[in-house]
Amino acid sequence: xxxxxxxxxxxxxxxxxxxxxxxxxxxxxxxxxxxxxxxxxxxxxxxxxxxxxxxxxxxxxxxxxxxxxxxxxxxxxxxxxxxxxxxxxxxxxxxxxxxxxxxxxxxxxxxxxxxxxxxxxxxxxxxxxxxxxxxxxxxxxxxxxxxxxxxxxxxxxxxxxxxxxxxxxxxxxxxxxxxxxxxxxxxxxxxxxxxxxxxxxxxxxxxxxxxxxxxxxxxxxxxxxxxxxxxxxxxxxxxxxxxxxxxxxxxxxxxxxxxxxxxxxxxxxxxxxxxxxxxxxxxxxxxxxxxxxxxxxxxxxxxxxxxxxxxxxxxxxxxxxxxxxxxxxxxxxxxxxxxxxxxxxxxxxxxxxxxxxxxxxxxxxxxxxxxxxxxxxxxxxxx
Numbered sequence: 001x002x003x004x005x006x007x008x009x010x011x012x013x014x015x016x017x018x019x020x021x022x023x024x025x026x027x028x029x030x031x032x033x034x035x036x037x038x039x040x041x042x043x044x045x046x047x048x049x050x051x052x053x054x055x056x057x058x059x060x061x062x063x064x065x066x067x068x069x070x071x072x073x074x075x076x077x078x079x080x081x082x083x084x085x086x087x088x089x090x091x092x093x094x095x096x097x098x099x100x101x102x103x104x105x106x107x108x109x110x111x112x113x114x115x116x117x118x119x120x121x122x123x124x125x126x127x128x129x130x131x132x133x134x135x136x137x138x139x140x141x142x143x144x145x146x147x148x149x150x151x152x153x154x155x156x157x158x159x160x161x162x163x164x165x166x167x168x169x170x171x172x173x174x175x176x177x178x179x180x181x182x183x184x185x186x187x188x189x190x191x192x193x194x195x196x197x198x199x200x201x202x203x204x205x206x207x208x209x210x211x212x213x214x215x216x217x218x219x220x221x222x223x224x225x226x227x228x229x230x231x232x233x234x235x236x237x238x239x240x241x242x243x244x245x246x247x248x249x250x251x252x253x254x255x256x257x258x259x260x261x262x263x264x265x266x267x268x269x270x271x272x273x274x275x276x277x278x279x280x281x282x283x284x285x286x287x288x289x290x291x292x293x294x295x296x297x298x299x300x301x302x303x304x305x306x307x308x309x310x311x312x313x314x315x316x317x318x319x320x321x322x323x324x325x326x327x328x329x330x331x332x333x334x335x336x337x338x339x340x341x342x343x344x345x346x347x348x349x350x351x352x353x354x355x356x357x358x359x360x361x362x363x364x365x366x367x368x369x370x371x372x373x374x375x376x377x378x379x380x381x382x383x
Contacts, residue, residue, distance in 0.1 A: 029303050031062040032078070033096035034071025035290060038325070040064040043096075046320050051310050058303065072101025079110045079295050089299040094292060094307055096144060099128070100367060102291050103135035112301065113139040114294045118309035123331040126358065128289045134211040134366040141291035142312050143330030145321045148287035148361050149192040150278045150352060152248055152263055153255040161255070161279040165200040168281060171255075172234040180236035180244055180253035184377045187241035191374070193257040195365055196285040197231070198224045198373050205283055208365035218372050225373070225380040232381060249273055257285065264326040264347060278351040284360035289330060314339045322348055328357060 029051075033039045043062035051060055065074035075095050082090045097105070105111045115121045115129075116139055128146065130138040151168075153161050157178075162168035172179045182190030199205040201224040204217060236253055238244040244256040245263065249272050258278075266272035292308045294301060310316060317329040318339035326348065329336045333354035337345055349357075364370060 028059045031094040072097040090297045093298045093300045093304040099132040103132040111140045112294045120312040123335045143289035145327035148260045149285045152258045157254045164282040176234040178254045180238040180256040182238045192286045213368040229381045261326040280360045284362035286364045
């Protein structure tokens with residue numbers, strides 16, 4: 001799933017849905033989710049009926065706050081207001097949020113350290129379950145799924161895809177205008193590629209991901225961006241996430257960074273050639289999880305934990321997260337494999353093995369470094 005960066009809480013209906021707990025709070029589980037509409041639909045149409053069937057008398061209701069970080073910001077504002085008001089019970093039982101929102105909410109003590117109280121805690125080991133843009137969130141969140149950026153390529157023309165960014169630089173010089181990406185203004189697959197390039201070229205990967213923030217690193221970032229400007233002379237700038245896939249499908253380019261779930265969804269819908277493949281170069285490219293979180297004073301905290309345990313179970317991750325949306329599971333893939341048919345498993349993990357994803361699926365940089373790289377790209381690369 002591609003998550004756009006800004007959205008506003010737009011309707012009185014949604015505001016009412018996020019109002020104080022109603023008379024049915026004891027039997028209604030209130031789930032509030034950032035992200036696109038498909039996030040709301042997933043909870044209401046897939047998770048809710050199954051959870052309600054297992055728990056008679058319980059009703060699950062999900063509302064959305066909009067895509068991108070702005071959606072998570074709305075949830076933060078709601079919880080923060082209730083906390084400052086001294087409310088004994090808050091009307092959000094389960095929150096589905098982005099990394100930046102989770103980092104802020106943990107820092108301000110708005111989330112419960114609930115994960116050790118559910119069985120699926122033991123099924124998670126990726127760094128994203130512990131670190132959200134430099135903030136320790138271990139115990140406070142469990143990934144709902146992982147989106148991942150990877151290089152898509154035409155195997156008829158690219159017999160051996162580059163194993164790392166050094167090989168990629170050599171490849172684009174040998175095959176000019178055959179690699180395409182969408183910069184930092186046309187979608188997050190391009191932004192992610194820029195982040196991955198700077199991380200690899202500068203040698204600052206660990207610092208960019210874990211901090212602490214050091215403004216003096218801008219010089220090293222700018223130096224890497226100067227190298228990227230030279231790199232760009234041999235590539236094609238595509239019009240967006242979809243534009244990269246379109247150009248790959250038409251044969252106008254033979255390689256470029258894409259969202260894995262979008263890639264497989266387009267193939268399933270017949271919009272993308274089935275022969276195209278994926279690769280994840282060293283030291284990696286970023287992806288991003290969405291998190292399940294339980295607010296610190298959720299009115300139905302015990303029921304919320306039970307719901308998240310259910311939603312993060314191998315069975316639900318297999319049937320919903322993998323098969324319906326082509327997302328990588330939030331829990332470790334090894335626990336999901338037994339619940340998937342061979343075709344579904346092979347589709348998601350033939351090109352990029354679980355161990356490769358574990359090693360080279362990187363987080364986005366800390367917020368301040370992220371800003372430095374985007375602003376530096378506009379100043380150094382586009383000038």
